[in-house]
Amino acid sequence: MVPLCRGLALALVLRIAGAVDWPYALGAGLALVAAGFVVRLRPRGKAPLEETLLARRAARLTDLTVEGLMAALPVPAVLLDPKLVVRTHNATAAALLPGLRRGEPLMLFLRAPEVVDVVRRALATNAHQVIDYQERVPVARWYSVDAVPVAVTSEARDGERPDYILIVLRDLTEERRLERLRADFVANASHELRTPLASVLGFIETIQGPARNDAAARERFLGIMLTQARRMSRLIDDLLSLSRVELNEHVRPTDTVDLVALIAQLRDTLGPGAAEQGVTIEVNAAEPALKVPGDQDELFRLFENLVQNAVKYGAEGKRVVVTLDSEGRDGRPTEAVVTVRDFGPGIPAEHLPRLTERFYRVDVASSRDKGGTGLGLALVKHIVNRHRGKLAIASPPGQGASFTVRLELAGAAEPVPPAGSEARGAA
Amino acid sequence: MTEHTVSAYENELKGLAQRVAEMGGLAEKQIVGSIDALIRNDHELAQQVRAADPQIDALQRQIEETGILIIAKRQPMAVDLREIVGALRIATDLERIADLAKSNAKRVLAINGAQQLPKVTGGFDAMARLAMERVKQVLDAYAQRDVAAALEVWGADGDIDALYNSLFRELLTYMLEDPRNIGPCTHLLFCAKNLERIGDHATNIAETIHYMVNGVALVDERPKLDTISMVPVA
Numbered sequence: 122m123v124p125l126c127r128g129l130a131l132a133l134v135l136r137i138a139g140a141v142d143w144p145y146a147l148g149a150g151l152a153l154v155a156a157g158f159v160v161r162l163r164p165r166g167k168a169p170l171e172e173t174l175l176a177r178r179a180a181r182l183t184d185l186t187v188e189g190l191m192a193a194l195p196v197p198a199v200l201l202d203p204k205l206v207v208r209t210h211n212a213t214a215a216a217l218l219p220g221l222r223r224g225e226p227l228m229l230f231l232r233a234p235e236v237v238d239v240v241r242r243a244l245a246t247n248a249h250q251v252i253d254y255q256e257r258v259p260v261a262r263w264y265s266v267d268a269v270p271v272a273v274t275s276e277a278r279d280g281e282r283p284d285y286i287l288i289v290l291r292d293l294t295e296e297r298r299l300e301r302l303r304a305d306f307v308a309n310a311s312h313e314l315r316t317p318l319a320s321v322l323g324f325i326e327t328i329q330g331p332a333r334n335d336a337a338a339r340e341r342f343l344g345i346m347l348t349q350a351r352r353m354s355r356l357i358d359d360l361l362s363l364s365r366v367e368l369n370e371h372v373r374p375t376d377t378v379d380l381v382a383l384i385a386q387l388r389d390t391l392g393p394g395a396a397e398q399g400v401t402i403e404v405n406a407a408e409p410a411l412k413v414p415g416d417q418d419e420l421f422r423l424f425e426n427l428v429q430n431a432v433k434y435g436a437e438g439k440r441v442v443v444t445l446d447s448e449g450r451d452g453r454p455t456e457a458v459v460t461v462r463d464f465g466p467g468i469p470a471e472h473l474p475r476l477t478e479r480f481y482r483v484d485v486a487s488s489r490d491k492g493g494t495g496l497g498l499a500l501v502k503h504i505v506n507r508h509r510g511k512l513a514i515a516s517p518p519g520q521g522a523s524f525t526v527r528l529e530l531a532g533a534a535e536p537v538p539p540a541g542s543e544a545r546g547a548a
Numbered sequence: 549m550t551e552h553t554v555s556a557y558e559n560e561l562k563g564l565a566q567r568v569a570e571m572g573g574l575a576e577k578q579i580v581g582s583i584d585a586l587i588r589n590d591h592e593l594a595q596q597v598r599a600a601d602p603q604i605d606a607l608q609r610q611i612e613e614t615g616i617l618i619i620a621k622r623q624p625m626a627v628d629l630r631e632i633v634g635a636l637r638i639a640t641d642l643e644r645i646a647d648l649a650k651s652n653a654k655r656v657l658a659i660n661g662a663q664q665l666p667k668v669t670g671g672f673d674a675m676a677r678l679a680m681e682r683v684k685q686v687l688d689a690y691a692q693r694d695v696a697a698a699l700e701v702w703g704a705d706g707d708i709d710a711l712y713n714s715l716f717r718e719l720l721t722y723m724l725e726d727p728r729n730i731g732p733c734t735h736l737l738f739c740a741k742n743l744e745r746i747g748d749h750a751t752n753i754a755e756t757i758h759y760m761v762n763g764v765a766l767v768d769e770r771p772k773l774d775t776i777s778m779v780p781v782a
Contacts (some may be wrong), residue, residue, distance in 0.1 A: 205566070220692045226566035229691040232573030257580055258681040474711040478670045 128154035184209075197290040200271070201227055203244060205237075208285060217290065227288075236266050236288070243268035243286050253293070260371045260506060263293040294371050302364050313356055313480065313494075317349040352492065359496040363479075366419060366503045374508060377531050378415040380457055381406045384443055387424055395432045399439060402428065406445040411457040413528045415508050423504040426497045427461040427524050433491045435463025435521055447530065457530050462523040468516040476514060477502040560618050561628065564611065564635045565691075568642070571607045572687040574600070575642045578649035579683065579746065583676035585653055586739060587669050589661035597653035601646055608643040612636060626763075634760035638690065641749045641756070645683065648742040648749075655735045662732035667718060672736075675711045675743045682708070682750040690753065695761045702754040702766065708747035715740045 132150030136143060187209055191198055197214035199207055205227050215221045218230040228237065235254035243250040249269050256262045270283030277284045324342040332338040388402050395402050413420075424443075431441040442462045447454035468476070472483045480495035501524075505512045508528055516522040578597055585594040615632045618624065624632060682701050689697035719733045719740070755766045 206562075219688075226562055226569070228566045228569035228573070232569050232576065232687065234570075234573045234577050237570060237573065258677060258684055470710075471714045471717050474707060474714050475667075475671060475674065478674060481667070481670065 125154055127157060199227065199288050201240065201286045201288065203282065205240060239266055239268045240286055240288060243270055244283065247281055247283055262371055263297040265291040265293055298368055302367055306360055306364050310357065310360055314353055317353050321346050321349050355492065356494045359494045359500065363496055363500050363503065366500060366507060370503055370507045374414055374416040376416060377412050378417050378420050380411040380413060380459060381409060381445055383421055384424060384445060387421065387428060391425065391428055395441065398432060398436050400432045400436055401440050403440060403442045405442065408445065408447055411445055411447060412531045413457050414531050415528065419504045419507070423501050424459065426501050430497060431461050431463035435465030437466060438464025438521055440464060455530055457528045458525060460523050460525045462521060464521040467518065467520060468522050473514050473516060557622055561631055564614055564618065564632065567607060567611050568635050568638055569691055571604060571611065571639060571642045574604050575646045576680065576683055578646045579676065579680055582649040582652040583672065585656045587673060589656065591657060594653040594656040598650055601650045604643060604646040608639045611639040630760045630763060634756050637756045638753050641752050645746050645749050648746050652739045652742050655739055659732045659735045668736065671711065671715045671718065675708060675715065675740065678708050678711065679743050679746045682747055686750045686753045690757055693761055695758055698754040698757040702751050705747055705751045708744055712740055712744040
């Protein structure tokens with residue numbers, strides 16, 4: 122109807138304006154009416170469905186879009202194709218799985234059978250699957266893995282097979298470590314404290330009872346009780362320190378520590394005590410500075426333990442020598458090497474591999490006499506682990522014992538040319 | 549057309565590496581299971597480890613068949629041929645590692661919690677950790693084709709041997725103390741020996757990686773522990 126009116130209106134206007142004669146006005150009007158009908162009746166075809174339009178657009182997702190989305194995810198995530206080859210991943214995933222590369226099978230970087238399993242299940246069932254898995258070495262870590270099917274094309278949305286599988290890793294290490302450390306602490310503490318506590322109780326009962334009037338016995342027993350109580354206190358301290366270090370063992374330290382300065386400080390702190398026992402502490406540093414990524418307090422504790430052990434068990438040799446050096450590949454120094462050497466009786470070979478076990482002692486009696494808790498080297502081991510370093514113990518027969526700690530040098534540190542003889546020897 | 553053929557070949561090689569990696573993951577899990585079962589005297593876990601072994605054997609056969617098929621079809625040269633031969637060798641070593649873990653799991657039932665002294669369990673724990681570390685390092689080195697990392701494992705075998713000697717001496721003293729200990733201690737001795745063998749297989753894998761990447765076998769003598777008391781403790 123509307124085109125008809127429009128057409129007639131046009132004809133009227135033209136005639137009234139006197140621009141054209143009637144026949145031409147009518148012709149123009151009719152032309153407009155016809156055009157209107159033509160436009161109206163043009164074949165329109167089916168309107169595209171909302172979903173197919175979306176799907177087509179999705180399939181045109183550029184790589185940049187996928188990369189952008191993956192990078193935005195706050196957790197480690199990897200996108201796999203149905204053949205389990207890595208299509209893409211984000212930076213946190215690459216930090217977690219060293220060497221992670223696009224175009225390679227996931228298994229090359231993440232072998233845990235649980236993960237392979239969960240991905241295959243997600244593929245087969247086209248449903249979200251979850252699983253937990255644990256890494257034991259070099260440091261215990263716990264993860265929860267979500268495998269989620271991703272459908273990008275319409276076939277995948279309707280069908281059984283997803284286009285991709287997205288895996289997301291969640292780090293559960295903090296919580297699990299905390300639980301386990303708490304349990305370990307309680308178990309260790311109760312086990313190790315039982316004996317000294319029993320002996321203290323025994324002495325108290327004796328003093329209250331049979332030895333009540335024996336002043337000499339009382340003095341002696343009180344002395345022994347004091348020693349035992351101090352030992353329990355040291356044990357608790359050591360256990361707490363150990364727990365603290367273990368709690369953070371999976372977190373790499375971020376500060377930078379200069380080992381040369383640290384050892385100098387250590388020598389100043391322990392020197393007087395060692396001198397009382399007739400032992401001198403010598404420090405030989407091949408470089409003026411050796412900077413490593415590390416925690417100042419922990420590294421101090423580490424070398425303090427080693428030097429104190431050397432003074433305690435190597436007192437016969439009269440000297441403890443601490444050597445600092447750097448080693449590297451292809452002329453560039455990559456590692457700081459610190460050796461603590463004593464000249465005492467040394468350690469029999471069969472005990473060497475077990476020394477860093479908790480509460481392992483070569484000679485229980487003499488260790489207790491010297492006030493040892495059996496935890497010093499376990500602490501050293503865990504601190505070395507946290508710093509991703511290496512510890513080596515050597516004790517050739519009759520030549521004392523040497524403990525060598527290797528730590529990665531801070532990448533940013535300039536390779537320092539070896540200092541001349543001025544830097545050598547105890548200052 | 550040529551592009552399509554080449555990428556199919558590459559996919560076959562990648563598939564082989566993928567299967568070796570998968571087998572490695574399963575072997576690692578078996579070691580963990582066997583040592584946990586031993587330390588906790590967990591019979592159920594021991595049974596699970598035993599039940600999981602056939603899957604690993606099947607994977608090894610698959611890898612062998614696939615490898616031989618690729619050689620027949622593609623007639624590979626140089627580095628590709630070494631890749632396939634390397635994969636076959638490593639699969640054999642991994643199958644042995646899994647077998648040793650299964651053997652340990654079997655003995656858990658026989659030992660049945662005897663000799664649960666902290667010194668013994670501590671020693672086994674330490675030895676198993678070392679073995680697991682070596683296997684992990686060497687499998688990571690395979691995935692990255694990193695010869696330097698493989699050589700580190702190759703050179704460090706001495707520490708597992710040292711621990712084995714230490715455990716050996718300790719178990720002997722228990723056996724001498726009391727004849728009733730001889731049964732379980734002998735089983736434990738075999739378990740310790742198996743862990744030491746796992747370390748040896750890890751070293752073999754390291755040698756194979758060196759061959760795969762460099763094309764020549766590693767002929768140097770491995771540093772033996774007996775003369776030195778140097779013990780790297782991770």
